[in-house]
Every structure is written in C-alpha cells, then in structure tokens.
Amino acid sequence: MPRTSPPPRRSRLFRVTAAFAVLVALAGYLAVQYLSGDKGVPRCVVGSTEGGEGRTYELSPERAANAATISAVGTARGLPERAVTIALATALQESSLRNIDHGDRDSLGLFQQRPSQGWGTPAQIMDPVYASGKFYEHLAEVPGYSRLPLTVAAQRVQKSGFPQAYAKHEPDAALLAAALTGRAPASLTCSLPAAAAGGPGDAAEVRSDLVRAFGKDVLPSTGSAGASAAGTVSVPVRADDEATSRRGWELAHWAVARAGTLRIEEVSYAGRVWTAGTGWRTERTEGGKSPTSAVHMRLAQ
Incomplete structure (x- = not known):
C-alpha cells in the first residue's frame, strides 16, 4: 500500500514552527553575546x-x-x-x-x-x-x-x-x-580571567625570561629579585636613570603581555595595578607618592 504524504497544511505548519525555533535560538545566542561582550575571552x-x-x-x-x-x-x-x-x-x-x-x-x-x-x-x-x-x-x-x-x-x-x-x-x-617601550604608561592591558588555570607561576621561569629578553643587567643578581615575598618577582628600576618612568612602564607592559604565558596575576608600578581579571586601576598610597623603584609581579599560586 503506498505511503500517504502529510496534508499540505500540517507540512507547512511544521516547517514554520521549525524555522521559528531556529530564529529564537539564534536570537538568544546573539543576545547573550551582546550582553556579555564576549566576557571571559582572553584578549x-x-x-x-x-x-x-x-x-x-x-x-x-x-x-x-x-x-x-x-x-x-x-x-x-x-x-x-x-x-x-x-x-x-x-x-x-x-x-x-x-x-x-x-x-x-x-x-x-x-x-x-x-x-x-x-x-x-x-x-x-x-x-x-x-x-x-x-x-x-x-x-x-x-x-x-x-x-x-x-x-x-x-x-x-x-x-x-x-x-x-x-x-x-x-x-x-x-x-x-x-x-x-614604555613611552605610553598603562596603555596596554590584557584580560585573562583564567590566568591561574595553568597552575602556579614559576618565579625562576619569569626571571629567566626577563634575562633572555632584556639581557642579564635587567636583574642585579639571580636571587635578589623576588626575595621580598613568595610568589612575587620584583624588578628594580634604577632611580638615577633619567628614563626611570619609561623603563618601569616597559617592564610593566612586558609583564602584562607575557602574563598568560608566565601565569602572572598582578603587575604593579608607579601607583597603578594591573590584575588578570580587571585590568589597570589606580592604587592609593600613603602620602600620595607612588614608588617607582621597582616593578612588582605577583604570580598565580
């Protein structure tokens, strides 16, 4: 016995319903993307x-x-x-x-x-x-x-x-x-909400990368940077250098740009603090003076 086709009206209704469901799903996806602004995407x-x-x-x-x-x-x-x-x-x-x-x-x-x-x-x-x-x-x-x-x-x-x-x-x-190169302070930021997902940062690896990129003079000695606190690498900036601020921001921006690779969660310099999830903010200091003698990098734990 030959198969009978569904009545034309039911077939059209099915197609319209399916198309409407697809449009609703697409609209919902676009709304989520619009409202979230692609939050959570590293950039x-x-x-x-x-x-x-x-x-x-x-x-x-x-x-x-x-x-x-x-x-x-x-x-x-x-x-x-x-x-x-x-x-x-x-x-x-x-x-x-x-x-x-x-x-x-x-x-x-x-x-x-x-x-x-x-x-x-x-x-x-x-x-x-x-x-x-x-x-x-x-x-x-x-x-x-x-x-x-x-x-x-x-x-x-x-x-x-x-x-x-x-x-x-x-x-x-x-x-x-x-x-x-540090000429434009706090002008580079990275959003890395999953900075710690790769495990804890390695201070020795950070120091090694610094020396490879900037040369051995970037750190006074292998053990002196980061000795002040566990999980922190501090890079001195010579106070007698006329380009102290530029050098400091060069190092700070390097740390922000390399944060995902080296699992750096926070960078601070000259009264500004960058964190992996929120970007740069101004840090209040006592006396209103911000230290420029070092760039501090706090690693994921």
Whole structure:
C-alpha cells in the first residue's frame, strides 16, 4: 500500500514552527553575546590618546607576548622606538605576530626567516628572542634606517616580494611600540580571567625570561629579585636613570603581555595595578607618592 504524504497544511505548519525555533535560538545566542561582550575571552588591547584622538588595537595574548619579546630584544640592544616599530610592522605582515612553523618555501617563525638563506637553523629561527635579534642585527646595518620610510627599511632586511605590504601595519605597530617601550604608561592591558588555570607561576621561569629578553643587567643578581615575598618577582628600576618612568612602564607592559604565558596575576608600578581579571586601576598610597623603584609581579599560586 503506498505511503500517504502529510496534508499540505500540517507540512507547512511544521516547517514554520521549525524555522521559528531556529530564529529564537539564534536570537538568544546573539543576545547573550551582546550582553556579555564576549566576557571571559582572553584578549589584549593597546590604546592611545595622542593628538586628541583615541585609537585602540586588539590582539590575542599569544600575539601580545610575541610583540613584547620583539620590543624587549630591541631596547636591550639600545635601539630606538622606531626600530621596534619597524620590527613589529614586519612581524605583523609576515606572521601576524604568530610564531608559525611553516611559510613560503622554508620560511619560519615571526619574521618568516629562511634557514637556507643563512638566518639560522630552524630551531633558532623558531626562538622569538633569536629571531628578533637577527632582524635587529640586519636592520642596524641599514644606513639611516630610522629616517627611511618603514617600507624601505623593512624591505632592506626582508627582501620581500611585496614590500609595500608593510605600510598598512605601521599605525598598529607604532601604537604597540609606544606601549611596549614604555613611552605610553598603562596603555596596554590584557584580560585573562583564567590566568591561574595553568597552575602556579614559576618565579625562576619569569626571571629567566626577563634575562633572555632584556639581557642579564635587567636583574642585579639571580636571587635578589623576588626575595621580598613568595610568589612575587620584583624588578628594580634604577632611580638615577633619567628614563626611570619609561623603563618601569616597559617592564610593566612586558609583564602584562607575557602574563598568560608566565601565569602572572598582578603587575604593579608607579601607583597603578594591573590584575588578570580587571585590568589597570589606580592604587592609593600613603602620602600620595607612588614608588617607582621597582616593578612588582605577583604570580598565580
């Protein structure tokens, strides 16, 4: 006996009901996303109010951590902020600030450097500190690089097939460089609600990363930083340095950008405190004077 089809009216009613249910579910999802603002999603934001205009650039904690390493390696070599801007714009174009293990032909890492072209071994190039150092090494050999257009300076190092592509990244790279070199106080923040999820932080690992990125002079000795309290790393900032504030903010922003990797829950400097879940806030101090002699990093326990 042949099967009979449902009456047309019932079939249409079923389709309309199913479609309505899908729309309700979608509306509910969008409402939750709108109301929550994607809260709980790890992210970093760098902002600026220079020239009276507010600008921001958002990136993932992974990319912010790599940007912080690139900046630290540059300033450790005594290079100016412009060099850091050029390096960051180059890495934004080549890898989007991700330490990738693939690329065109044998290109690898943040700057897509090629072992076959003498940039180092694959393992070396995949080390962000090494890769950044090699980029700056070649950049420093470009006469007057700081006065050249960014595309020209980057191309002298990279020899890319698309040299003009670096230009579109200059505004974001400049914004990042201003924060990561310490010129723009408290302008980089990261939201890391699950900072402690990876387990407790390791003070020895934090000190090791500091020395690798900034050089051995960043800490007076292996054991002196962080000796004041368990689970805390304190990085001295020389009080007699004319650029004390800038150096302090450079270290503070490095710590914030690397917080997800190193499981840092709190960073404090010059009366400002950053916490993984809430960002920066002003800390009241007795006498109204905020100490600038050290950057303090409290690790997840």
